[in-house]
Amino acid sequence: MEQPPGGRLVSSLLLGPRGCEVTLEREPGLLRWRDPQPPRRGRSSGGENVVPASEIIAVEETEIDKKQCDSGKWQKMSKPHAFTESRPKQLLVYINPYGGKRQGKRIYEQKVAPLFHLASISTDVVITEHANHAKDNLFEVNIYKYDGIVCVGGDGMFSEVMHGLIGRIQKDSGIDQNNPKTPLAQCSIRIGIIPAGSTDCICYATVGIVDPETSALHIIVGDCQPLDVSSIHHNNTFLKYSVSLLGYGFYGDILRDSEKKRWMGPARYDFSGFKTFLSHQYYEGTVSFQPAKGTVGSPRDKESCRTGCRICRQTKQLEEQQKNYGLEHKEVEDEWKVIKGKFLAINAVNMSCACPRSPKGLSPAAHLADGSADLILVRKCSRFNFLRYLVRHTNQDDQFDFPFVDVYRVKRFQFMSKQLEDNESDIKDVGKKRFGQFCSDHPACCCNLANSTWNCDGETLDSSAVEVKVRCQLVKLFARGIENYKDETAYNSSSNELLS
Numbered sequence: 098m099e100q101p102p103g104g105r106l107v108s109s110l111l112l113g114p115r116g117c118e119v120t121l122e123r124e125p126g127l128l129r130w131r132d133p134q135p136p137r138r139g140r141s142s143g144g145e146n147v148v149p150a151s152e153i154i155a156v157e158e159t160e161i162d163k164k165q166c167d168s169g170k171w172q173k174m175s176k177p178h179a180f181t182e183s184r185p186k187q188l189l190v191y192i193n194p195y196g197g198k199r200q201g202k203r204i205y206e207q208k209v210a211p212l213f214h215l216a217s218i219s220t221d222v223v224i225t226e227h228a229n230h231a232k233d234n235l236f237e238v239n240i241y242k243y244d245g246i247v248c249v250g251g252d253g254m255f256s257e258v259m260h261g262l263i264g265r266i267q268k269d270s271g272i273d274q275n276n277p278k279t280p281l282a283q284c285s286i287r288i289g290i291i292p293a294g295s296t297d298c299i300c301y302a303t304v305g306i307v308d309p310e311t312s313a314l315h316i317i318v319g320d321c322q323p324l325d326v327s328s329i330h331h332n333n334t335f336l337k338y339s340v341s342l343l344g345y346g347f348y349g350d351i352l353r354d355s356e357k358k359r360w361m362g363p364a365r366y367d368f369s370g371f372k373t374f375l376s377h378q379y380y381e382g383t384v385s386f387q388p389a390k391g392t393v394g395s396p397r398d399k400e401s402c403r404t405g406c407r408i409c410r411q412t413k414q415l416e417e418q419q420k421n422y423g424l425e426h427k428e429v430e431d432e433w434k435v436i437k438g439k440f441l442a443i444n445a446v447n448m449s450c451a452c453p454r455s456p457k458g459l460s461p462a463a464h465l466a467d468g469s470a471d472l473i474l475v476r477k478c479s480r481f482n483f484l485r486y487l488v489r490h491t492n493q494d495d496q497f498d499f500p501f502v503d504v505y506r507v508k509r510f511q512f513m514s515k516q517l518e519d520n521e522s523d524i525k526d527v528g529k530k531r532f533g534q535f536c537s538d539h540p541a542c543c544c545n546l547a548n549s550t551w552n553c554d555g556e557t558l559d560s561s562a563v564e565v566k567v568r569c570q571l572v573k574l575f576a577r578g579i580e581n582y583k584d585e586t587a588y589n590s591s592s593n594e595l596l597s
């Protein structure tokens with residue numbers, strides 16, 4: 098390449114048989130070239146292609162210009178894959194061969210491994226043989242020699258890997274996860290998700306699409322997206338972490354029913370969803386929460402969390418300022434709001450939970466990394482109204498604009514079912530232990546006194562009573578959030594293309 102004044106390198110690029118001029122600008126590091134063919138009608142970019150150098154996957158030398166090469170003008174790159182420092186070089190990969198449509202192994206081998214190879218990334222691959230294989234393995238291996246952990250599977254598989262990684266880091270830092278008040282050690286090793294599950298909402302809500310190649314490219318270029326994690330405890334015992342949906346009632350019941358139908362694959366959720374919708378079960382209990390005062394946004398905002406989100410950045414800055422002034426424990430004194438009622442669904446989401454089934458998700462304005470969760474309370478209502486509420490997850494109408502739906506942005510919350518409250522207040526009265534019974538006052542009504550279960554990122558929880566606290570940006574993903582359409586037009590569609 099020749100270097101004219103102005104920090105711009107100019108060279109010629111062969112695209113098939115045609116040549117064109119290509120320039121590389123030092124600042125901001127953009128590679129530009131014009132299509133050799135005249136632009137087609139309606140193409141806004143006018144045939145110009147722009148690729149940030151940081152997004153070039155690999156460069157290979159070809160012997161097309163032997164003379165120039167011999168004359169010493171060409172220099173061999175010692176590390177052809179080293180475009181930026183944040184790119185991973187060594188990855189540990191876990192594949193769940195039974196997630197989703199059981200395509201995990203094929204997806205990895207055919208779509209992902211060749212890209213990793215092209216980008217000179219070395220991998221250790223573990224194909225899991227049973228549930229918790231990946232989680233247990235993360236406590237045994239030397240995780241510190243890897244630049245990232247990749248999971249090939251769905252939300253449940255991500256959850257397993259995340260539990261392994263967070264648990265391992267806490268163990269190595271001497272932190273007891275059972276203490277709900279202890280600050281947790283952040284995980285600097287990033288997690289990559291290659292979607293091969295049934296819902297894949299963590300992938301969809303952090304990348305904007307469920308596509309294994311796109312996710313592989315985010316891993317290769319070393320993108321980094323911090324993610325809030327909720328820790329769930331009961332009676333000073335750690336239960337689980339959650340990053341997407343922690344749902345009681347409707348989504349808990351769907352999960353409980355669908356687990357028996359894993360053989361159906363992703364369709365099990367529609368089957369169990371329909372069945373659960375018809376059962377129209379509501380649950381009584383008390384929800385207490387601390388509203389998120391430090392965050393800048395609200396769940397009713399029209400704007401969603403996007404790449405480089407201002408709200409996530411501001412909240413993190415605020416948290417750091419509070420830490421510097423020694424105010425990080427102030428939330429302990431913050432007021433608790435208490436709501437008793439009959440609920441069809443109690444959903445706490447750390448992110449929008451957008452997924453192919455619901456492209457805007459359960460809470461469209463929830464943020465990936467603002468240190469808060471959106472708590473959605475759907476009170477007892479008619480079947481017809483609940484259907485109207487569900488349908489709004491699939492169209493542009495506001496799903497919170499119903500008198501029976503409330504949404505709050507929270508940092509912590511607790512839930513206890515009425516049944517447990519009754520048992521706790523009169524524990525000696527054996528007659529009051531009504532597990533699994535139906536309401537004796539109204540035998541024909543659907544007032545089931547049995548508990549629902551919590552759906553925690555697609556896994557069931559053992560306790561119906563929970564204490565939940567959001568841990569701001571506890572983990573990091575190889576992702577960059579959903580890109581704004583406006584930003585995307587800055588580069589044309591080739592921004593993710595491989596150059597070789």
Ligand SMILES: CCCCCCCCCCCCC/C=C/[C@@H](O)[C@H](CO)NC(=O)CCCCCCCCCCCCCCC
Binds near residue numbers: 252352455555556
């Ligand atoms: C009429 C159409 C209404 C469609 C309403 C669609 C709402 C979909 C909302 C999806 C939210 C996903 C939240 C993510 C949860 C994940 O952490 C978890 C693990 O992967 N997935 C599930 O629990 C899996 C949850 C799967 C939920 C499927 C719900 C299907 C409901 C069907 C109701 C049918 C009523 C029809 C009446 C005629």
Ligand SMILES: Nc1ncnc2c1ncn2[C@@H]1O[C@H](COP(=O)(O)OP(=O)(O)OP(=O)(O)O)[C@@H](O)[C@H]1O
Binds near residue numbers: 194227229296556
């Ligand atoms: N080899 C295996 N055999 C059985 N279960 C496994 C195996 N490997 C992992 N698992 C478990 O399978 C569960 C579900 O997997 P996964 O999340 O990949 O698929 P899914 O449930 O179909 O998708 P989604 O979570 O997106 O709805 C995970 O919780 C994981 O612990």
Ligand SMILES: [Ca+2]
Binds near residue numbers: 325448464466468
């Ligand atoms: Ca959040």
